Amino acid sequence: MSKLKIAVQKSGRLYEDSLQLLKDCGIFINNGKDQLKVSVDNFPMEIMYLRNSDIPQYLEDGVVDIAIVGENLLVEKQKKITVVQKLGFSKCRVSLAVPKEIETDDLAYFQDKKIATSYPNTLKNFLEKNKITADIHVISGSVEIAPNIGLADGICDIVSSGSTLFKNGLRETVTLLQSEAVLAKTSSLDQEKEVILEKFLFRIKAVLKAKKSKYILMNVPNEKISDIASVLPVLKSPTVIPLAEKGWSSIHSVIDEERFWEVIDELKENGAQDILIIPIDKMVI
Structure with missing residues (x-):
């Protein structure tokens, strides 16, 4: 095989x-x-x-x-x-950066300037698209040091948190692409x-x-079940299980991580109590 x-x-x-x-x-x-x-x-x-x-x-x-x-x-x-x-995962962006004393974020700053980068093709295409002419210096590593040693007026490099730029006296100005x-x-x-x-x-x-979802369980008065069900962004419909206490049910569903707190607030406003959130290991649809 x-x-x-x-x-x-x-x-x-x-x-x-x-x-x-x-x-x-x-x-x-x-x-x-x-x-x-x-x-x-x-x-x-x-x-x-x-x-x-x-x-x-x-x-x-x-x-x-x-x-x-x-x-x-x-x-x-x-x-x-x-x-x-x-x-x-490993989210980052390819961005232009300049010495922190440069006040403008305008792309026009790079007109006729020297830019150090490990991404010459990405940079060249971006500059051409925006009708900017610049001198591209290709560097295989430690791009951030180029402005400090007079090799370039700015850089084009991967940025995640921005801490490396900050440590080298640089700041991010223009994002070329998200990755x-x-x-x-x-x-x-x-x-x-x-x-x-x-x-x-x-x-x-x-x-x-x-990873983007959470399993949610809550106790709800029976007269509030329809209100709660209308709030839940479920796959099909929530699971409703009667509780031993008369007039109450347990509702089970799945919510999106991105809307988590927004949904929780709506559920509480509509009468949900004893809300329990459980991480999901795998989710097969």
Whole structure:
């Protein structure tokens, strides 16, 4: 039987979260020290630990079938690769930044300026789209130091919290693109491996849906059940279980993490009591 070859970073900011996602999907890895290729016993998959910058090329060439990789890297490398699922972790943005003493956030500041970056293609396309002419200096690492040593007037780099910029006397001005970890696939995937990928995607979606949801239980007076049910953003309809105390029921449902406090306030206003929230491990729809 074919095995789906998946590439993950052998080190870097996506490494731990990538392995955790595989574990949450029931894929258990027994890799020895310094192993760069590992077979999985309980799923038709083979894991390859690769250097982050090499992954897009390996995908395009079909050396690996799928990969967990930063969306920003795919944009920069401009390869013929399909994103099949956004994964919700390692969120960041590619942004322009300037020395903190520069007061303007206007993109026009960069006209005829020098910009240091590790993302020359992303930056070049953005500047051309906005009709800005600038001198791009490509640096493989430690981009933030460039303005301090007189190499550039500003930088274009990945930003997460912004703390690295702050420590180097820089501040963020313009965001070029938002990014997160994604599952991407090669264009040369055969039918047998497509079937395996669909099974893997089914597991991923169950895990991601669970992370965005909470299981909720509450006690409600029977005359308030219809009011409470109208508040709950449920999958179909809430579960209603009569309590031993006459005139009361327990309602069970699922709520979206993003609307959590808003929904809780509405439930209390409509008579819900003894509200219990439980995390969800997996959610299969």
